[in-house]
Amino acid sequence: MPMQPWFPDAKLGIFVHYGIYAVDGVPESWAFYLGQMPREEYMKQLGGFTASAYDPRSWARLFARAGARYAVLTARHHDGVALWDTAAPGGLSVVRDTPAGRDLLAGYADALREEGLKVGFYYSHSDWSHPDYASVRHPEPDPGQAPVNDNRLSSAAPGAEDPAAWRRYLAYRNAQVRELTTRHRPDLLWFDGEWERSEEQWGIDELADEILAAAPDAVLNARMLSRGDYATPEQGVPMQPPSGPWELCLTVNDSWGYQAQDDRHKSVGQLVRYFTETIGAGGNLLLDVGPREDGTITPEQTERLEGLGDWIRRHSEAVYGTVAGLPAGHHYGPSTLSADRRTLYLTCFDAPRETVSVRGLRNAVRRVTVLGTGAELGHHVTGGLHEVPGVLWIDAPGGGDVDPHATVIAVELEGELDLYRGTGRD
Ligand code: GLC
Numbered sequence: 001m002p003m004q005p006w007f008p009d010a011k012l013g014i015f016v017h018y019g020i021y022a023v024d025g026v027p028e029s030w031a032f033y034l035g036q037m038p039r040e041e042y043m044k045q046l047g048g049f050t051a052s053a054y055d056p057r058s059w060a061r062l063f064a065r066a067g068a069r070y071a072v073l074t075a076r077h078h079d080g081v082a083l084w085d086t087a088a089p090g091g092l093s094v095v096r097d098t099p100a101g102r103d104l105l106a107g108y109a110d111a112l113r114e115e116g117l118k119v120g121f122y123y124s125h126s127d128w129s130h131p132d133y134a135s136v137r138h139p140e141p142d143p144g145q146a147p148v149n150d151n152r153l154s155s156a157a158p159g160a161e162d163p164a165a166w167r168r169y170l171a172y173r174n175a176q177v178r179e180l181t182t183r184h185r186p187d188l189l190w191f192d193g194e195w196e197r198s199e200e201q202w203g204i205d206e207l208a209d210e211i212l213a214a215a216p217d218a219v220l221n222a223r224m225l226s227r228g229d230y231a232t233p234e235q236g237v238p239m240q241p242p243s244g245p246w247e248l249c250l251t252v253n254d255s256w257g258y259q260a261q262d263d264r265h266k267s268v269g270q271l272v273r274y275f276t277e278t279i280g281a282g283g284n285l286l287l288d289v290g291p292r293e294d295g296t297i298t299p300e301q302t303e304r305l306e307g308l309g310d311w312i313r314r315h316s317e318a319v320y321g322t323v324a325g326l327p328a329g330h331h332y333g334p335s336t337l338s339a340d341r342r343t344l345y346l347t348c349f350d351a352p353r354e355t356v357s358v359r360g361l362r363n364a365v366r367r368v369t370v371l372g373t374g375a376e377l378g379h380h381v382t383g384g385l386h387e388v389p390g391v392l393w394i395d396a397p398g399g400g401d402v403d404p405h406a407t408v409i410a411v412e413l414e415g416e417l418d419l420y421r422g423t424g425r426d
Helices: 006-010 039-048 056-065 105-114 163-184 204-214 222-227 268-280 299-314
Strands: 012-016 070-076 118-124 188-192 247-251 284-289 335-337 343-349 355-358 365-370 379-382 391-395 406-413
Touching (some): 056 070, 056 105, 056 299, 070 105, 188 222, 204 222, 268 299, 391 406
Parallel strands (some): 012 070, 012 284, 070 118, 118 188
Antiparallel strands (some): 335 343, 355 391, 365 406
16 A cells, blocks of 8 residues: 555654553553563552543643644553453453543544544554463464563463464454444554464454455554554664654653653653654654553653654754655764755754764755754855765854754755765766
């Protein structure tokens, strides 16, 4: 399927890991899987999940202030607890099994759309609570996979496979995905948990065909295996950008869900770096927050989202609708390029001192300004011989033209960007 144009233009999405794991503030699903707490104790959190201050409109307004164009909410994580009133047999849900007692997805989708944001749902293929889940084994178990404390949680014991139970499990998963797609027509489905079975076992083709029949424009992430539309690097900007569309998912602190003791929040300045490095290499940033069990987002995470949003608002021309900028080596920092390929946006971290330089640029330069303040900067070229272009030197901006997090310099080119990529020999 050709990529929906809204996705590469969006640049920023907000990932929301919201579930019963916020009650005790433990790792989402993994707390019992990895044996950090007994399963019974983990499931006691069902009794404490109230969503008592859940206000998806305030989430949507915050995400819009952050500069995001879409959001992805954990409709169901590996623990199997759905955030909606699923009718699929054998599943847990916050509607039936927690004091929250209501569907949390409908309000979320409406609230995002009111703010002009695209609607995404995270959904785990695996369900470590469903009675039929541990009925088959992966045909080629990968010894490098996450450590498994109790194998029975994720696969059948050797020799005890039950294909009929696995078919029931797939029917359950497909029914849940059908509920999500037919009720909300999501713009994006963000799958996870695919590593526990093969593409054939998951019935990926059948599921993808069914999703696209109900929601033909839905974007699917790479955890739909061969039917995914974009790559999903996690927690670190790739050194080599993936070849097609991609999205970096990144936590604001170190945890996907709410964990009270985790105060290792990235600063606004660090988030601006992650963001500009990601979009400069052609990706989107999916920045994750973990609301508390009552549905509120902590002040620490709120401030970071708002701080990033302030920076984006001052530099929106260099963000939305741009494409990847210069490959490494031409400029010492990330950059983006306007859709018409005639304006380069150079990001400068810290205060540039004397000059900002660009190497390997064949175009003549019409004008150089500081984005946001409009200050015009002097520039000239030195050197160059035959086909090897000289160096473009831009006078460093000063004073009020330097942004506290990252200054963006707009370089208007004669014609479309034309780079020299050779070795310098004639
Ligand atoms: C990691 C975490 C998982 C989280 C996911 C998001 O795989 O283990 O809990 O949902 O990242 O990509």
